[in-house]
Amino acid sequence: MQTSTSTPPIQIAIIDNHTLFRQGMISLLGDFEEVTVVFDAENGEDMISKIKKFPSPDIILMDITMPVMDGYEATAWLKTNHPAIKVLALSMSDEDRPIINMLRSGAVGYMLKESKIRDVVHAMQTIQKHGYYLNELVSGKLLHTMQNKNTPADKSKELTSNELTFLKLSCSELTYRQIADEMNLSPHTIDNYRESLFQKFGLKSRTGMVLFAIKNQIISV
Structure with missing residues (x-):
């Protein structure tokens, strides 16, 4: 268990069409008192449905490639309808195109799914503090x-x-x-x-x- 912090935990949601990935993230993040998972969803449409039923998250971990409503559409919807909710994209791709398109859609950070869980938590803490997270892609x-x-x-x-x-x-x-x-x-x-x-x-x-x-x-x- 990580050391307790004096600040309230970051409220987060996980949007990904792979159930095992969501469950794995929830399990791993359970070791960090700095964050609390308020809900998870399998795509953007599911996210919109659940965002009305659960406490509003501070940050959403967003996959890109999902059926029904993908990460680009879901992020753009959040930017229009819930601009206070920040999106940290989590993807398998390190190519320019998906990174650029997620940033254009409104994401404030982009990480690879192969990242260490502690680095993901650090990224969310950075977003909570500064409003964005920039890694080695930017100087x-x-x-x-x-x-x-x-x-x-x-x-x-x-x-x-x-x-x-x-x-x-x-x-x-x-x-x-x-x-x-x-x-x-x-x-x-x-x-x-x-x-x-x-x-x-x-x-x-x-x-x-x-x-x-x-x-x-x-x-x-």
Whole structure:
């Protein structure tokens, strides 16, 4: 049993279509006094039904690939209807596309299901304290940028027209080669724009660029 904390436990819900995964998470989290599982659900539709019957969670652990209503739709629904509830995505995929799409849908963090349970608890504590959780995908400088809440105008003014267009297209599902075609530029030039943004704002990944654009309202979600 983990050491008792002076703060109330974080109220959480687990949304995943695999019953064994949900049961396993509930069992593992039972060793942590820092969190309390208020309900679990097998998909977004089930979540909507149960959210009316149970105490409102502070944080929801959200799977992505689910039948009936997937993680993207469920997260977007929460952002519209229950914006105070934060979503931490838990997925098997470490590819750009699902990460970007979950962040665009409203998730405030993204972790792999293979993560250690103590790291998941730490992520939820971070979300409870700061409102978001950023792991190795994003650098400390980006964290600083987000915490300082720079205005969109301040950040947009630091970008050239082509860099701004590239940044917006990077927040889509287009590959870098497709972005080059869309902008009628060579892949080499696109690589230069990417590296320029990485250096200019201390980013390390495409996911970092998306987070940067969302937090500074350079793109709308």
